[in-house]
Amino acid sequence: MNHATWPARVILIVISAVIVWTVIAAQRGKKLFIRRIPGLTAIDEAVGRAVEMGRGILLSSGLGGIDVVTLQALAICTNIASAAARYGTKVQMPIYEAALLPIAEDAISSAYNKAGRSDAFSSDDVRYLSNQQFAYAAGVAGMIQREQYAATFLFGTFFAESLIMAENANMVGAIQVAGTPSTTQIPFFIASCDYVIIGDEYYAATAYLTRQPTLLGSMIGQDRVKIGILVTVMLGFLLTMAKMPLVKNLFEDKDMPAASYYSPAKGGK
């Protein structure tokens, strides 16, 4: 879809309005509930373990550039860094996309500041490594093996290199928490990490960790939208069953005969 169709305009605006509305309601002090998410509770445990063992923590915000996923990763990492800073544990963060470096450095150093430990922050701890996928992975693998981190947190966009990082951390016995919207990498994190944040738990993470009204509101808004989508899809399913495919028309983009046109069954020959 290069430009919005009328249904697209309506649906997108409704979705956006629901989210923005709940955010504003939450900022005005509406009380909101969020259920327990086990993987996210584990973050504190992992930081605690690192403190006990007296070894460092590795944070990675993945392979994304300046995008929504990576900014969310950065927000999660900042929360972890401030917990680590409170206990005086060292945090290291290799960066993939150079343009993110200033913002990451800023975020981590302000996390230290907030914990009153600005002295413990060294700008070498947030360092650019490489923007080449496997060079980054090799560098991180080397760092993990040499520094023998007690805990690693992998959040953000990941591709194949996820397993290289997670297996190396597993070898040095680090406790690992990982979360990514790159669904294809989740099985590998499940195999190598102690806790995995799946699906949109990733976007719930900051709300869960900080309990900030804005984020909580957004999360509740997302939940409502998801319920709306599910109900609409179910309704469409039932209507199709009753031979009234309303929803089909609603989501219609442009007539797309490609599949049937080229399907040999209907005879293109």
Place this chain on the structure above:
Amino acid sequence: MKEETVKLIVILLGVASTLGIYSILYKENKVFRFFEHLYLGLAAGYSISAAWNDILRPQWWTLMMIEGRWWMLFAIPAAMMFYMIYSKQNSWMSRLIFGLFLGATAGQTFQAFAADYFPKFRTAASKAVMDLPEVNQPGAYGLTPFSAALNNVLFMVILASVMTYFFFSFEQKGKVIPSVSKFGRYTLMVAFGALFGSTIMARMSLLIGRMYFLIHDFVQVQLLHMQ
């Protein structure tokens, strides 16, 4: 240097770096560390060259200096703002340019969402159950109407239960919701198992590629002169 010598050196370098990297499988060691740093250095050099060769030169320098679009010079002060992070007083300017990128990414999300998800909503919402013809289209695996209907019902059940598992705004209690979301979790595990299982093939293919290089390109062709 003769072309063959160059080719031989290229292959020897390839063999050395392959073995050097694989040495980490035994344990972290000096050889790996050497190749790791070599790799990071080369990668950094490559990024710089690629930035110039593929982006800055064709999309900026040539346009400015050869085609005469002088206003492209304004890219320099804009890019300089990134670097203001190193200035104590004006580090806010780096956020200004960052804001531009952020806004642009956010603005594109609408189109991406519509293009990505609307076809999916439609597919999910138009799964038929009644009056299915005998389908024999590519990808339909020659389903009978009955099994197609069954599969489509299953599709909805899985979709709904996995989505239920990801609702955060209420406690998952009572009789129905916990078991629905548990079923959702189980199907997620099936899906993740499937993803893992099907990825193995991809990873093995990569290893086959590398082993073929070592065995064929190096040992058979270079050492034994087999063709």
Place this chain on the structure above:
Amino acid sequence: MFQVQHGAALYTHLAGAAVVSVILFFALTLVPTKLRRPLIMAVTFAAGLFYALEFFWPVSGPESDQKNFLTSYIKPFSDITTVLQSFALGLGVYSLVSIHMRKVARTQSGWAYSLVLIVSMIVMVIAHIGKEYIKSPWVHQLNEFAYSGLMKSLDATMFSIIAFYIVSAAYRAFRIRSTEATILLVSAGIIMLGQVAIGQAITNAIPNEGLTANLRVENMANWILKKVNSPAIMAIDFGLGVGGLATALRLWLSLERGSYFEEEL
């Protein structure tokens, strides 16, 4: 005003642009602290609005060429953001080089590796940019060694090392410890068998027609991938899509009081 210039006129225009740049840059440093945050918010909003409007605004024109008043600016705008992002690479290179230069200068432990890093970086830049400008064969040979010999092999090898890790991960993780782990294991096992000829051979004797076809391992694998995997992944995707959209909205409208907008400017 924005007209293509050539020859001497180009240089005077460039000089003029440079002067204007310096003035604008200086003007920005004078922006009072109170106005800084609103300015950032405005820039963020405007950049997003550009793309959003282009998408939402009604279009006209022939079926194959639908545009609105913003469509033709999309390409120049995205080109310029690409260029700006490339300039930012300098930040990364500066960070990398300064850390390793310091190590070399102070001969800290492992300084030799840092030296390798810096030298190989310089070699790569000379070879890879040089090959575009210098016609002499040694540059091309250097590029062959650095790029085809080392860089490409290092890339491919590091990628393929995952094959080893996938084996150790599977061996360790696929244990019948809990219901969930067992489901994971069984599903992975069926897919693995269904994917390769030798696994398919197990059920080759079963006819691939009628009800019995369901017992063939590749059909089971395909069924799992298509009928179980795709709705599950689709459900995850719906959540991720909405989550991404919500995060984008918060950033765009500067609703977020996240770490990077919180501090005093």
Place this chain on the structure above:
Amino acid sequence: MRIPQLDRRVLYMLLALVVSIPLLVNVPLPPPAITPPTKSFYETIETVSTDPKTKDKLVIISCNFGSGTLAENLSQLEATLNLIVSKRMKFAIFAFNDPQGRDLGGSTAQRIADKAGYKYGEDWVNWGFRPPQGIQSLLKAMVNDLHGALGTDVKGTKLSTIPVMANYKKADDVGLIIEYAAADTVKYWVQFFQRAGTTPIATLFCPTSVMANEAYPMLETGQLQGMLVGLKGANEFETLMKRPGFATRASASLSYSHLLIILLIILGNVGMIQDRKRQQGATK
């Protein structure tokens, strides 16, 4: 017999052996089953190349892979290009994700085209590489003006002066898109090109087997008309065309390495159950 927990280095050694042996000596292997995505892939090319509406249109061969996934993507490219040239279809090589794709695709196409008697510039063209950052806008621009948006081919010749491009000016002149990819780059074609012209363009996908998972739904929605799943798909395609190549040979390594993993998982579980029993015995 007690089964010990194996050290990971032993696992690595076993794997290396199992993968290399079939590359050295011929190991027997049963033929693969032809899966529906492969069949549909083959039939789509057949249909496009015979349908009078599409048979003279351009085929875009989009090579978005690097040397890392060579084993999978290059064998797919070779197998499919062989079919394309045997149908005498005109094609254009294009890359926008990895500059290596331009070179790998270009050299493979050159080799196959030479063998088939194709002439560069008359029967095929290499558009070269464009950076991924601007791909969305580039594809949007290409919909109405291939020549203007792309500018020049890989050698720097203006597209408008290349004979083969004379009849191919916009998306409506494209009959088929085949994407060879190590990432989910096919979405750009689907989102910004496939349906942007007056008639939808048949789109085929040759992903690495890992990327295939995410693409299955697109087969169902009709966004893709066929798919070769990694090395396995290439092997099936070679079997279908009765022209065995690298993929056929490599699939023995593939088969036996899968078998090894399954055996190891079984061993691991037996060992775990034994340990558990022994512990129970000890506590009694």
